[in-house]
Amino acid sequence: MADTINNLSRKLAPAQPLPSRVASILSQEISSGRLKPGDRLPTEHQIAESLGISRNVVREAIAQLRADGLVRARQGAGAFVMAPEERLAIRLDPTDLENIQGMEGLFELRALLEGEAARLAAMRRTDDDLAEISAALEDMRGDEKWSEGSIEADLVFHRAIARATGNAYIHTFVCFICDQIRRSIHMARYANQIEQLVEVNVGEHVVILDALKAGDPEAARVAMVNHITEAGRRIGVIFRNEQSNAAEGIAAS
Amino acid sequence: MADTINNLSRKLAPAQPLPSRVASILSQEISSGRLKPGDRLPTEHQIAESLGISRNVVREAIAQLRADGLVRARQGAGAFVMAPEERLAIRLDPTDLENIQGMEGLFELRALLEGEAARLAAMRRTDDDLAEISAALEDMRGDEKWSEGSIEADLVFHRAIARATGNAYIHTFVCFICDQIRRSIHMARYANQIEQLVEVNVGEHVVILDALKAGDPEAARVAMVNHITEAGRRIGVIFRNEQSNAAEGIAAS
């Protein structure tokens, strides 16, 4: 056990703070299965000594894992790995999103969620919501500087629609997923050949906004699913079944 | 500032560990808007002194917030609240789910997600998936002891469908939301008058399974949305717009 941890510790870049690195080590031990649910972690003393750090740092690391419901510490007994179903938080592994295959699943989920969000928004949006969404669209086409302001405006557009559903949970989840995708795109530097496609992208957003204005739920949903599918395809995501969601919607219209 | 924190500290039950309680306090300060993105938190010394605890505890609390991307600590400068879009994890506030109104939103989200998951599962499920789903259904109706085994089998049923989509992200999110709901129901002790409704509940599951067997995506989705809507209504959730999702699906069938 101590050997395993020691080996892993050498693989880490000394960039981020120490407690976070220790938390990553332990988290990997768990997700890789070397520590199974119900197992007891090494004592804080052991971890501290085997990594050559103070117990204080170890405690901060375990505090992070505890916050996620990954482990549960019982005074006098030890810290135990919890079952996956007991987790209190969702945290996506960034490494899963570095390849295109990993992105496919996230885009599929995003299309589902945002498509339905657009449908609800079409039924419930207030005039204030519409104003905010329209403003974001203006920012998108107005700014020529695609790199910064326009991408941000794009996100504001999507978030505003999610908020217009009136459902705080939908808003939270949509924000989360969108940002995961944005971060991945930034890191993977996919955003190269996109610049000349601004008109296409803006055009897709216009269709969504029109459907929202008209209060047409199904049209809004189809437009959103189509937009997200195309956006994914633009950065190279290949969908396994031609996004039956959009196909159905179009066929039914 | 110190006064605000002091007041909040009195409201907390002394049940859970100290660092978690401090993290909750700070987290509430942020989500309530008293601490806005970009603001600097009080120094660790100030927090420790104003709550009458050691700096160590404060540091563990901040470590939890840092893990979620809620705050970002810079050595020598301080800890700063991050923008909501930068969050690294989703964690639902349990207090939001203690009332029925809070549950409505979560059930709506669940119906969306699981409905679409059932649709995808109908297209992609393997025979192994079907076997697992069927087995869960048998466990549900077999065990007479509703309180324990049957509830767990119910969850297994839903998780198996989510896994049958072949999309790990959908599976993760569905598991997370289902468990939030289960935990809330347990805590709120709603699970009283449900016992006599086992046949109804099982019946709804049978409809879902039949649609999955038949490979009928739209029927699976409608059955799932209907089931979740009814399940919510059984524990007292009132949906604001008669769950247009189900209505549409039925009308279109």
Add this chain to the structure above:
DNA sequence: TGTCGTAGGGTTGTAGGACAAATTTGATTG
């Protein structure tokens, strides 16, 4: 006057020790 460098105080990061509280284990005793 303006600009640069530096010194100082303040803040987080890490280390290490001490004791309390709780649990587990094992030994002792009836």
Add this chain to the structure above:
DNA sequence: CAATCAAATTTGTCCTACAACCCTACGACA
């Protein structure tokens, strides 16, 4: 053999100290 108690183990909390770093303000120099 069973119950009880004592000791060792482990986490929880507190304390002090210092290093690393940030920010500001003051002063030296051009």
